[in-house]
Amino acid sequence: MSMFKVWLSSVQSVAEQCVQSVAKQFQRVWLAVFKVWLCCVQSVAMLCSNVAGQCSSVAKQCSSVAKQCSSVAKQCSSVAKQCSSVAKQCSSVAKQCSSVAKQCSVVQVWLSSVQCSSVAKQCSVFNVQVQVWLSSVQVQVWLSSVQVCSSVAKQCSVFKLFSVQVWLSSVQCSSVAKQCSSVAKQCSVFKCGSDQHKLASVPVYFSEHVEEVKHQYLETFDPRHYHRTFYSYLDEEVKFFLRRYHEIFTNDPLLSARCRSRRRVLEFGCGPVPVYAASAAFFSESITMAEIIPANRSEIESWMDCRPEALDWSPFFSYLASLGDGRKEEEITERLREVFQVVIPCDGTLEEPLAPIRQRYDVIMTTLCLEFATTTKDDYRTMLGRVVNLLRPGGVLLMAGALGNTSYSVGSTRYPSVSLQKEDLEEAVAAVGLRVASMATLERLTSSKEKPADHRGVFFVAAEKQGEPGV
Structure with missing residues (x-):
């Protein structure tokens, strides 16, 4: 029993020594690991501190750059506002110059x-x-x-x-x-009683129906409704008019022989339509448009001034550009606005239709006008004679219109017209002292649904006023 106690005591002593030895070694290893960890942590901390310092420096630089960018942006915004203000002033001055x-x-x-x-x-x-x-x-x-x-x-x-x-x-x-x-x-x-220059009889006064038609147009005509009804798309009859105007202003010797300085053009009764005059833009240096209805004149001015509310005529100008000469649509519109002078009031029932202006022109254009302002052939000849009086001797009248038409409608409003045949045109033109140079007609190619009118065809006449050309 005593031997067992001694053995147990020795075992315990050895065990304690082993435990102590292991604990010391573990403590040394742990301390070494802790030191290594602590060094790593310190190194990482120092590295993070350096990175943080650099980030702070970069942040400060970015903040400085941001402030500079903000300052530049403000300066750019200020310059942009000044440029916009100058542009508006220039636009205003340009409009004033155009008006002057x-x-x-x-x-x-x-x-x-x-x-x-x-x-x-x-x-x-x-x-x-x-x-x-x-x-x-x-x-x-x-x-x-x-x-x-x-x-x-x-x-x-x-x-x-x-x-x-x-x-x-x-x-x-x-x-x-x-x-x-x-x-x-x-x-x-033109001496009185000379049989050599005596013209056919032309009535001096209009019938009462002419005044009625004039007042109907002044009181009821809506140019925008008219545009939707008759110019919502490009039909073959309008193509005929544009093609004939283009050909005569470009190739016809009747006009091409005239010197450029004397090419004053008047479009009489232009309505709200600017595109017919565009054919004369490269022929003339001066185009005046005349129209009796104030709303139509306003539409012409809106288009000439490029206002956003102006009616869209781009399909018609595109067609003009397609007829040749290599000119683009933009060139034609810009040229028309360049040579356009003014749109003035006119009244075919007056002895001087442009009164108080008494200017005389080398070329007068009139499209779908006179036959719709009159209801009898006598009235038509009288009004035609007064328009022809605006021509210089030797000047040229270009007239496009409807044949066999008695009326047309814009919405619920019906407008009357005089029914003309080719023979009526020839007689009227001769009666007012003009010589027909060329005449072309085209049978109707549109339905009454497309065009609410009863015409049977359309015509184009080029006629020259007798006498020596004016200076």
Whole structure:
């Protein structure tokens, strides 16, 4: 028993020594591992601290760059606003310049009419009767008269342009002298009782129906409804009109022989439609449009000024571009806006349809107008004669319209017209002193559903006014 106790005691002693030894070794290993871990943690901490410092530096730099970008953005925004303001001012100035140019054109036209009126008065003062032409001596005395230039100068002085009094230069006096000479020649040619120049009888006055038709248009006509009804798409009849206008302004010797400086074009009764005049844009340096209905004039002005609410005529200009000459649609529209002068009021029932303007033109265009402003053939001839009076001697009338039409409708409103045949056109044109140069017709190619009108066809006439071409 004592031996067992001794053995157990020795075993316990050995075990304790082993445990102590293992514990010491474990403690040493743990301490070594802890030291290594602690070194790693310290290294990582230092590295993170360095990275944090660098990140902070980068953040500060980014913040500085952001502030600079914000400052640049503000400056760019300020510059953009200034540019926008300048652009608006430039646009406003451009519109004002365009408006002034149009007003200048109207003033020039008026001054021209005043000069013509003055010449006519001088004819009256010198007792120049229609049946007695002036002798060469009288013409020379008349042309040398200082009173003519003085009279015109006084009338010109009434109107001022930009506070500068309109003056009459020697060139203007020369122009008046030429007009006097032209009047003298006309007095010589159109003497009263001459059978050689006697024209067919044309009625002087209109029937009462003409005034009724005029008031109906002024009170009820809606240009936008008209556009939806008759110009919502490009039909074959409108193509016929555009093609004929294009051909005559481009290739026809009747017009191509005329010098460029004398190519003043008037479109009489243009309605809200700008596209027919576009055919003359590269022929003429000056296109004036005339229309009786104020709403139609407003639509023309909207399109010419490129306003967003303007009617869309792009399919028609695209067709014009497709007819040849290599011009694009944009070139045609820009050129038309460039040579367009002004849209003025007109009234075919007046002896002077453009009163108070008495300008005379080299070419007059009129499309789907006169036959829809009258209801009888006599009224048609009378109105045609008054339009022809706006032509210079030797000028050209281009007329497009409907054959056999008695009425057409825009919405629920019906508008009457005179029914014309080809023979009626030929008689009317001859009656007002014109010579037909060419005439083309086309049978109706649209249904009554497409076009609410009862016409049987359409026509295009080119006619020349007899007499020596004006200067």
